[in-house]
Amino acid sequence: MLNKNKKRGFSLIELMVAIFFVSVALPGILLAISKTIAGTEDSTLRLRAIYLAQEGIEIVRNIRDTEWLKGATSTALETAGNYEADYESVSLSPFSSRFLKIDNDGFYQYSTGATTPFKRKITIDKTDDLDGDGEADRERVTVEVSWTKRGTHSVKVQEYLYDRWGY
Secondary structure, eight states, X not given: OOOTTOOOOOOHHHHHHHHHXXXXXXXXXXHHHHHHHHHHHHXXXXXXXXXXXXXXXXXXXXXXXXXXXXXXXXXXXXXXXXEEOOTTOSSOEEOOOOOOEEOTXXXXXXXXXXXXXXEEEEEEEEEOOSSSSSSOOEEEEEEEEEEESSSEEEEEXXXXXXXXXXX
Protein backbone atom coordinates (compact mmCIF):
# COMPACT_ATOMS: atom_id res chain seq x y z
CA MET A 1 0.00 0.00 0.00
CA LEU A 2 1.29 3.45 -0.91
CA ASN A 3 1.59 6.20 1.62
CA LYS A 4 -0.24 9.16 0.17
CA ASN A 5 0.93 11.55 2.88
CA LYS A 6 4.60 11.21 1.90
CA LYS A 7 5.81 14.55 0.53
CA ARG A 8 8.25 14.78 -2.31
CA GLY A 9 10.96 17.45 -2.62
CA PHE A 10 14.66 18.12 -2.20
CA SER A 11 16.44 17.01 0.88
CA LEU A 12 18.88 19.35 2.57
CA ILE A 13 21.87 17.40 1.17
CA GLU A 14 20.56 17.59 -2.39
CA LEU A 15 20.02 21.33 -2.00
CA MET A 16 23.56 21.84 -0.70
CA VAL A 17 25.04 19.84 -3.58
CA ALA A 18 23.06 21.91 -6.11
CA ILE A 19 24.19 25.19 -4.51
CA PHE A 20 27.80 23.97 -4.55
CA PHE A 21 27.68 23.17 -8.27
CA VAL A 22 26.08 26.51 -9.11
CA SER A 23 28.62 28.41 -6.97
CA VAL A 24 31.53 26.61 -8.72
CA ALA A 25 30.16 26.93 -12.26
CA LEU A 26 28.88 30.51 -12.15
CA PRO A 27 32.23 32.29 -11.62
CA GLY A 28 33.76 30.23 -14.43
CA ILE A 29 30.96 31.19 -16.79
CA LEU A 30 31.23 34.87 -15.82
CA LEU A 31 35.02 34.79 -16.31
CA ALA A 32 34.61 33.24 -19.76
CA ILE A 33 32.08 35.92 -20.72
CA SER A 34 34.32 38.77 -19.51
CA LYS A 35 37.35 37.35 -21.38
CA THR A 36 35.26 37.04 -24.54
CA ILE A 37 34.14 40.67 -24.26
CA ALA A 38 37.73 41.86 -23.64
CA GLY A 39 39.01 39.79 -26.56
CA THR A 40 36.35 41.25 -28.83
CA GLU A 41 37.32 44.79 -27.82
CA ASP A 42 41.03 44.05 -28.36
CA SER A 43 40.29 42.64 -31.82
CA THR A 44 38.21 45.70 -32.69
CA LEU A 45 41.03 48.05 -31.67
CA ARG A 46 43.60 46.02 -33.60
CA LEU A 47 41.46 46.01 -36.74
CA ARG A 48 40.91 49.77 -36.45
CA ALA A 49 44.68 50.26 -36.04
CA ILE A 50 45.35 48.20 -39.18
CA TYR A 51 42.94 50.39 -41.15
CA LEU A 52 44.59 53.55 -39.77
CA ALA A 53 48.02 52.24 -40.77
CA GLN A 54 46.84 51.47 -44.30
CA GLU A 55 45.24 54.92 -44.45
CA GLY A 56 48.65 56.37 -43.56
CA ILE A 57 50.19 54.66 -46.60
CA GLU A 58 47.39 55.99 -48.80
CA ILE A 59 47.85 59.53 -47.43
CA VAL A 60 51.56 59.47 -48.32
CA ARG A 61 50.82 58.09 -51.78
CA ASN A 62 48.18 60.79 -52.31
CA ILE A 63 50.60 63.56 -51.28
CA ARG A 64 53.24 62.21 -53.67
CA ASP A 65 50.82 61.83 -56.57
CA THR A 66 49.28 65.28 -56.03
CA GLU A 67 52.73 66.88 -56.21
CA TRP A 68 53.51 65.03 -59.45
CA LEU A 69 50.20 66.05 -61.00
CA LYS A 70 51.11 69.66 -60.24
CA GLY A 71 54.31 69.14 -62.22
CA ALA A 72 56.73 69.10 -59.30
CA THR A 73 60.05 67.39 -59.93
CA SER A 74 60.48 66.69 -56.23
CA THR A 75 57.88 65.88 -53.63
CA ALA A 76 57.24 66.29 -49.95
CA LEU A 77 58.77 62.83 -49.58
CA GLU A 78 62.28 64.05 -50.40
CA THR A 79 63.39 64.09 -46.76
CA ALA A 80 63.65 60.90 -44.73
CA GLY A 81 62.24 61.07 -41.22
CA ASN A 82 59.24 60.55 -38.96
CA TYR A 83 55.99 62.30 -39.80
CA GLU A 84 52.28 62.42 -39.09
CA ALA A 85 49.36 63.20 -41.40
CA ASP A 86 45.61 62.81 -41.56
CA TYR A 87 43.19 62.44 -44.43
CA GLU A 88 42.99 66.23 -44.91
CA SER A 89 46.78 66.63 -45.16
CA VAL A 90 48.39 68.14 -48.22
CA SER A 91 51.85 67.70 -46.74
CA LEU A 92 53.58 65.74 -44.02
CA SER A 93 54.10 67.26 -40.55
CA PRO A 94 56.92 66.30 -38.18
CA PHE A 95 55.89 63.52 -35.81
CA SER A 96 54.89 64.89 -32.41
CA SER A 97 53.27 61.81 -30.85
CA ARG A 98 49.77 63.30 -30.86
CA PHE A 99 46.67 61.19 -30.40
CA LEU A 100 44.33 60.92 -33.36
CA LYS A 101 40.82 62.29 -32.84
CA ILE A 102 37.61 61.04 -34.41
CA ASP A 103 35.07 63.56 -35.66
CA ASN A 104 31.29 63.22 -35.82
CA ASP A 105 31.50 61.78 -39.33
CA GLY A 106 33.86 58.98 -38.24
CA PHE A 107 37.02 60.45 -39.78
CA TYR A 108 40.32 60.40 -37.90
CA GLN A 109 42.30 63.63 -37.73
CA TYR A 110 44.41 65.69 -35.34
CA SER A 111 42.40 68.92 -35.12
CA THR A 112 38.84 68.22 -33.88
CA GLY A 113 36.77 65.47 -32.36
CA ALA A 114 36.97 63.01 -29.50
CA THR A 115 40.46 61.83 -28.58
CA THR A 116 41.15 58.19 -29.41
CA PRO A 117 43.86 55.89 -27.98
CA PHE A 118 45.67 55.79 -31.35
CA LYS A 119 48.93 57.44 -32.42
CA ARG A 120 50.15 57.15 -36.01
CA LYS A 121 53.82 57.55 -36.97
CA ILE A 122 54.81 57.63 -40.63
CA THR A 123 58.48 56.86 -41.29
CA ILE A 124 60.04 57.53 -44.68
CA ASP A 125 63.42 56.03 -45.57
CA LYS A 126 65.27 56.57 -48.82
CA THR A 127 66.41 53.30 -50.31
CA ASP A 128 68.12 51.89 -53.38
CA ASP A 129 69.58 53.71 -56.34
CA LEU A 130 67.96 51.42 -58.89
CA ASP A 131 68.96 53.28 -62.03
CA GLY A 132 72.51 54.27 -61.01
CA ASP A 133 72.03 58.05 -61.11
CA GLY A 134 73.14 58.57 -57.49
CA GLU A 135 69.62 59.31 -56.20
CA ALA A 136 67.25 57.06 -54.32
CA ASP A 137 64.58 55.73 -56.67
CA ARG A 138 62.17 54.56 -54.03
CA GLU A 139 61.06 55.36 -50.52
CA ARG A 140 60.21 52.82 -47.87
CA VAL A 141 57.11 54.07 -46.08
CA THR A 142 56.43 52.45 -42.73
CA VAL A 143 53.33 53.39 -40.77
CA GLU A 144 53.09 52.36 -37.13
CA VAL A 145 49.85 52.79 -35.23
CA SER A 146 50.09 52.31 -31.48
CA TRP A 147 47.53 52.34 -28.71
CA THR A 148 47.34 51.63 -24.99
CA LYS A 149 44.45 49.58 -23.73
CA ARG A 150 45.24 46.70 -21.37
CA GLY A 151 48.90 47.19 -22.26
CA THR A 152 50.73 48.84 -25.13
CA HIS A 153 50.08 47.49 -28.62
CA SER A 154 51.07 48.46 -32.14
CA VAL A 155 50.76 47.40 -35.76
CA LYS A 156 53.09 48.26 -38.64
CA VAL A 157 52.43 48.43 -42.34
CA GLN A 158 55.23 48.93 -44.85
CA GLU A 159 55.25 49.68 -48.54
CA TYR A 160 57.75 50.89 -51.13
CA LEU A 161 56.82 53.91 -53.23
CA TYR A 162 58.79 54.32 -56.44
CA ASP A 163 59.64 57.45 -58.35
CA ARG A 164 56.98 58.55 -60.77
CA TRP A 165 58.57 56.90 -63.76
CA GLY A 166 58.53 53.55 -62.03
CA TYR A 167 61.27 50.99 -62.22
